[in-house]
Amino acid sequence: MVINTVLSMMAYDYPPDKLGVYLSDDGGSDLIFYALLEAAHFSKEWLPFCRKFKVEPRSPEAYFRTAATNPPSHDSFMTKEWLMIKKLYEDMKIRIETTTKFGSVSNNLRQQHKGFCEWDLVSSRRDHQTILQILIDGRDPEALDVQGQALPTLVYLAREKRPQYHHNFKAGALNALIRVSSKISDGPVILNVDCDMYSNNSESIRDALCFFLDQEKGHEIAYVQYPQNFDNITQNEIYGNSLRVLMEVEHPGFDGNGGPCYIGTGCFHRRETLCGKKYSKEFKAEWRSENNRNSEESSSALEESCKSLATCAFEQNTEWGKEMGLKYGCAVEDIITGLSIQCRGWKSVYFIPERKAFLGVAPTTLMQNLIQHKRWSEGQFQIFLSKYCPLVYGHKRIPLKLQLSYVPYNLWAPNSLAMLYYVVVPSLCLLKGKALFPQISSPWVLPFPCVVLANRAYSLWEFLSCGGTLQGWWNEQRIWMFKRTTSYLFGFLSTVLELLGLSKATFTVTEKVVDEDVSQRYEQEVMEFGTKSPMFNIIATLAMLNLLSCIGAIKRVIVDNKTLDLLALQMLLSGLLVCLNLPVYKGLFFRKDSGSMPPSVTLFSIIFALLASSIAMY
Numbered sequence: 344m345v346i347n348t349v350l351s352m353m354a355y356d357y358p359p360d361k362l363g364v365y366l367s368d369d370g371g372s373d374l375i376f377y378a379l380l381e382a383a384h385f386s387k388e389w390l391p392f393c394r395k396f397k398v399e400p401r402s403p404e405a406y407f408r409t410a411a412t413n414p415p416s417h418d419s420f421m422t423k424e425w426l427m428i429k430k431l432y433e434d435m436k437i438r439i440e441t442t443t444k445f446g447s448v449s450n451n452l453r454q455q456h457k458g459f460c461e462w463d464l465v466s467s468r469r470d471h472q473t474i475l476q477i478l479i480d481g482r483d484p485e486a487l488d489v490q491g492q493a494l495p496t497l498v499y500l501a502r503e504k505r506p507q508y509h510h511n512f513k514a515g516a517l518n519a520l521i522r523v524s525s526k527i528s529d530g531p532v533i534l535n536v537d538c539d540m541y542s543n544n545s546e547s548i549r550d551a552l553c554f555f556l557d558q559e560k561g562h563e564i565a566y567v568q569y570p571q572n573f574d575n576i577t578q579n580e581i582y583g584n585s586l587r588v589l590m591e592v593e594h595p596g597f598d599g600n601g602g603p604c605y606i607g608t609g610c611f612h613r614r615e616t617l618c619g620k621k622y623s624k625e626f627k628a629e630w631r632s633e634n635n636r637n638s639e640e641s642s643s644a645l646e647e648s649c650k651s652l653a654t655c656a657f658e659q660n661t662e663w664g665k666e667m668g669l670k671y672g673c674a675v676e677d678i679i680t681g682l683s684i685q686c687r688g689w690k691s692v693y694f695i696p697e698r699k700a701f702l703g704v705a706p707t708t709l710m711q712n713l714i715q716h717k718r719w720s721e722g723q724f725q726i727f728l729s730k731y732c733p734l735v736y737g738h739k740r741i742p743l744k745l746q747l748s749y750v751p752y753n754l755w756a757p758n759s760l761a762m763l764y765y766v767v768v769p770s771l772c773l774l775k776g777k778a779l780f781p782q783i784s785s786p787w788v789l790p791f792p793c794v795v796l797a798n799r800a801y802s803l804w805e806f807l808s809c810g811g812t813l814q815g816w817w818n819e820q821r822i823w824m825f826k827r828t829t830s831y832l833f834g835f836l837s838t839v840l841e842l843l844g845l846s847k848a849t850f851t852v853t854e855k856v857v858d859e860d861v862s863q864r865y866e867q868e869v870m871e872f873g874t875k876s877p878m879f880n881i882i883a884t885l886a887m888l889n890l891l892s893c894i895g896a897i898k899r900v901i902v903d904n905k906t907l908d909l910l911a912l913q914m915l916l917s918g919l920l921v922c923l924n925l926p927v928y929k930g931l932f933f934r935k936d937s938g939s940m941p942p943s944v945t946l947f948s949i950i951f952a953l954l955a956s957s958i959a960m961y
């Protein structure tokens with residue numbers, strides 16, 4: 344996967360001598376290093392091939408998967424070449440996969456590159472020295488592809504890790520990269536992407552530069568953000584993970600209010616602004632025509648001199664992580680970094696090209712989705728409670744409408760409380776026969792359905808106009824309920840606990856690899872439970888509770904049909920929740936596969952729901 348990310352970045356339609364590609368390996372794995380070596384080798388064939396066949400997308404895996412199985416040309420010479428590259432790619436893939444399966448790089452391979460020696464000193468992935476290897480040195484006149492054209496610089500970096508130093512997760516990794524790259528290629532514009540994405544559009548660099556180089560407004564712009572898109576979205580997106588409305592409606596809205604937030608990936612930054620530079624009217628970026636790279640120093644000398652930039656101790660007593668680079672101490676380092684850039688006076692741009700610029704991997708199980716949203720809501724709420732609260736920090740620095748654009752996301756976590764109220768209290772009252780809404784025969788009942796219907800109809804229209812399906816929208820309503828009652832709740836609790844000093848921040852990396860049958864169920868849009876988790880306990884208990892109260896209410900109405908008038912709205916709400924929860928009941932009682940609810944969760948939910956409802960009844 345990572346190798347395809349790297350190859351697609353190297354193959355941008357842009358002069359290769361002005362391009363540097365850096366891979367940060369926080370796992371510090373020699374397998375990744377080996378794969379990168381293979382990629383460096385393969386790029387010599389792949390880059391000319393991309394130019395010649397106008398390949399799109401330029402991730403070989405995605406290209407050979409999506410492009411026709413047949414070569415795009417009738418010319419037999421071209422056909423031969425196409426098939427040869429495909430074969431080369433597949434052979435490389437097999438070599439990498441075999442080595443990965445084996446779990447370590449064989450001695451034979453180790454001898455092929457001096458870089459492997461570094462791993463003799465590595466004791467564990469949490470405790471090792473800086474490993475920095477320049478695999479392709481753009482200054483090297485002999486670093487050419489098979490057509491004799493220059494290759495982009497390619498660098499492997501695993502920053503130093505020591506147990507006694509906090510590594511600050513992704514923000515720490517990016518800051519190390521910023522420093523190291525400033526000594527090696529020092530490009531004035533930095534694009535950062537996640538390891539699970541690839542470039543889907545070879546023009547993106549040129550597009551982004553159009554904004555930066557604009558005669559009138561270009562000098563105000565700090566970053567150009569592209570939407571986050573995924574290539575593994577199923578038709579009805581059972582986990583609502585396409586982020587459709589967010590990317591196509593909400594972010595353009597952000598843009599209109601003064602500039603999008605930075606979302607951590609698929610974003611081009613000006614190097615200086617990322618390093619803390621303030622905006623001033625006089626600022627005119629100097630685009631160096633000649634790069635002033637030190638051409639005397641050999642690449643191994645350069646490696647040695649840059650290593651110290653990626654050590655744990657380097658950042659001590661510096662502004663890195665505070666006023667320079669990505670900010671530390673927040674689970675969504677990107678949002679807070681973007682906000683502070685905007686507060687320094689810069690503008691940002693959101694750009695949706697016709698052909699999607701980047702494609703990544705969306706989480707494919709319920710658990711992964713819930714965990715990802717826990718991290719997001721937690722980080723967002725942290726921001727709200729910190730000195731970076733947009734309303735405080737942004738006061739007089741950015742327009743009020745931009746401050747307000749940040750706030751709904753900041754408040755995801757506390758929103759869980761309202762949702763919990765609506766899924767618990769009305770159903771409990773329903774069991775007891777206590778009415779919370781006006782009678783259905785009273786005119787005062789009207790505002791409730793009107794507001795709800797108007798609001799949801801608007802959401803449905805928004806969703807459909809972004810290319811979603813009706814079923815997809817329904818699925819999103821469900822996942823929205825799940826997230827609010829679990830992820831956001833946990834995000835809320837852990838932020839509060841952290842504030843009280845009772846727990847510490849973590850960054851849970853979203854898992855990317857899943858079992859064969861798990862991914863099969865994802866393709867078939869069957870909801871994946873399968874593991875024990877407090878989050879599932881909550882989901883299942885709430886589903887059971889609503890089922891019980893629905894049954895209870897129906898019984899009550901049969902016995903005494905006057906109560907219908909009184910309880911109709913509550914019954915409707917509860918009935919709706921039961922409908923939304925259908926996949927949960929399936930998982931609890933009807934499915935036998937490994938993705939169904941674990942029996943312990945079923946037991947827990949039954950006991951708890953019964954307990955809660957009997958307490959409510961008496």
Ligand SMILES: O=c1ccn([C@@H]2O[C@H](COP(=O)(O)OP(=O)(O)O[C@H]3O[C@H](CO)[C@@H](O)[C@H](O)[C@H]3O)[C@@H](O)[C@H]2O)c(=O)[nH]1
Nearest residue numbers: 369512513516537538606607608674675677715850852853
């Ligand atoms: O200690 C760490 C943890 C993560 N990462 C990298 O961070 C990236 C994002 O991690 P991932 O697990 O894929 O998280 P997602 O939930 O997919 O991340 C989304 O949300 C993050 C903010 O929470 C953004 O930074 C990401 O760009 C955005 O894709 C990956 O490339 C990781 O390799 C590190 O380098 N070091």
Ligand SMILES: [Mn+2]
Nearest residue numbers: 537539704853
């Ligand atoms: Mn990701």
